[in-house]
Amino acid sequence: MAPRIILIGPMGSGKSTIGKSLANKLSLEFRDTDSVIEQRENKSVSQIFIEDGEAAFRAIEREVLHQELKASDTVLALGGGAPISTEAQSALTATSSHVVYLDISLANVAPRIGFNRDRPLLLNNPRGQWQTLMEARRPIYEAIADTVVDVNKRSQSEIVAQILEVLA
Incomplete structure (x- = not known):
């Protein structure tokens, strides 16, 4: 048992939006690890980061990931x-899940996430922090993805259609 599709990528790449649309098209349940964490802990992700620290958040995140990987x-x-x-x-x-990396550039993500205070990893120099995170994370995302989808300047329906085509 495993999720049919797993979406990975940076904050603001559209994982939740695309995931909900894919789940709807495939008549599957949509799950989001951040939402599961917030429900379980009765706190927002930002609150967990600020009150408990990143290490505590990552430990919870690992537990939730392993739990969610058992869902089918x-x-x-x-x-x-x-x-x-x-x-x-x-x-x-x-x-056995199909892992899809939603790739987005800094120029395209900036208007989506606005680099606001609700993004704890971006508190100081938001654009610089995002770029630094992506330089470290992009090779990992690419290595574990079965499919990489460039979401820059593409509509939700175009992105979903590309993923469904790959799955067909």
Whole structure:
């Protein structure tokens, strides 16, 4: 048992939006690890980062990832940092799920996320922080993805159609 599709990528790449649309088209349940964490902890991701620290958040995130990988017939969206640990990478590459990396540039993500205070990893120099995160994370995303989808300047329907075509 495993999710049918797992969406990975940076914050603002559209994982939740695309995931909901894919789940609807495929008549599957949509799950989002950040939402699961917020429900489980009764706090926002930002609150967890600020009150408990990133290490505590990542520990919770790993537990939720392993739990969600046991679900079947779902579309699962992962938080941007969820696939970064070697443990998570191993779990994701061992799954029978189709892993899709939604790739987006800084120029296209900026208007989407607005670099606001609700993004704890971007508190100081938001654009520089995002770029630094992506330089570290992009090779990992690419290594574990079965499919890479460039989402820059593309509509939701175009992105979903491309993913469905790959799955067909």
